[in-house]
Amino acid sequence: MVQHWLAKFLRLPVVVTIFLLASFITIIFGYIIHLIEPDNFPTVFEGIWWAVVTTATIGYGDYAPVSVAGRITGIILMIVGIAIVSSYFVSLATVAVTMQAAYMEGKLIFKGHQHMIIIGWNERSKELISTISKKNPSKKVVLIDETLDTMPTEYKNVHFIKGRANLDDILLKANIHQAQCVVITADQNKNELHADMNTIITLLAIKGTHPTIRCIAEILTSEQVENARRAGADEIIQSNVLTSSLILNSLESHSTMNSILNLIRDSDNHHLLTCEPVDEIIGKPFYEACKLFLKKNKMLVGIQRGDKTHINPPQEFMIQQEDIAVVITK
Known part of the structure; x- marks a missing residue:
């Protein structure tokens, strides 16, 4: 049973293993100093507090052993505890650097959603x-x-x-x-x-x-x-x-292509060819649909019907139920 739990403990990440070991040593030495000097350390918590500040090399001085046995206990704690705590912070820094390197090298799993x-x-x-x-x-x-x-x-x-x-x-x-x-x-x-x-x-x-x-x-x-x-x-x-079409149109009309390219470059302010439903314009001719969209500060440029998109269809082109409006919006 002991070997089983020891094997599970050793399989834990290094940072977790060192942290648990440091915590265990701190608690043990806190309890020991309480037993050795009950007057200076009236509760186990005071003993643990002293063990923590000693291993962390802070040393507030609010609690300190006065007996020979107590001071020997403190020396052992400093030798063992400080080494373990230092190892913990070194391991923590190593893990942080390793994680950062793995992130930059594209080895980490993405855990977000709707991306x-x-x-x-x-x-x-x-x-x-x-x-x-x-x-x-x-x-x-x-x-x-x-x-x-x-x-x-x-x-x-x-x-x-x-x-x-x-x-x-x-x-x-x-x-x-x-x-x-x-x-x-x-x-x-x-x-x-x-x-x-x-x-x-x-x-x-x-x-x-x-x-x-x-x-x-x-x-x-x-x-x-x-x-x-x-x-x-x-x-x-x-x-x-798309590239060939742009080049051909550019050869035929410089001014038109400049306008289109400027519209594409200005995509921060415009949404080019956004598809929207046509619920309110079903059964209306294309020219009336254009007027309705203009009132909403949108320009209707075509209708998508199935796999085909009709750009600037005839004015009498009737809008049907399954159609999708292709518009330019601000």
Whole structure:
């Protein structure tokens, strides 16, 4: 039985073991000094108080042994107790440094909830994290990346996890079951096809672990868009298509593109293309719906119907029950 309890005690963390040992020694010596000098230490508590201030090298002097036996007890306590207390604080500092290093190296489990998971470290994820941190500093973000060695950003709301996001243990480290959504960016270290295949495998791993979580995936090649949908992507960002479209429009109209780019850059003051319900405009033509949204200081630019989005449809375009309004808001 003694060996069993001793084995359990030794398996405790070093800091806890030293703390319990120091507490035990303090109590024992407090009781011993009470027995040796009951006049100077009338209660066990006074003895324990003396043992604590002695091992902590404070020495208030309000209690002190006067007999030879009492002073010998004090010497033994100072030799043994101070060594143990010093070891405790050294171990505590070591644990703190180790935890900090593990945090910076992406080895710690995230225990928060309602957070956003961003997969991949690149200019897009960097800008996304920066924008989120400025708009909502309390929003928790978990960054997963296998190429980084340490935390790449100093934002306090970001928790870094090193590893491949298509592995279950890494997703569990990111607390995937309590997450709000996942954003998968294309791997900049792979060619376009391999980057898309990696994104699709990551989607399968995420949906296999948490089937209902919202996933936004960046896809580079058009032929992999349908596969990303099959893998469970709720939204797909075709960054190459968007870039090509911007370049083409820029070639055709400089002034128009400058206005669009300025609107995107000014995202702190505008919410570009926000989807809203159309309950109050069902059965109305598009031009009347525009007027109703303008009264609320919002600009209606299109209607999402199923998988298709109608941008600036004809004025007589009728709003239906399942439609979603696409608006620009302040």
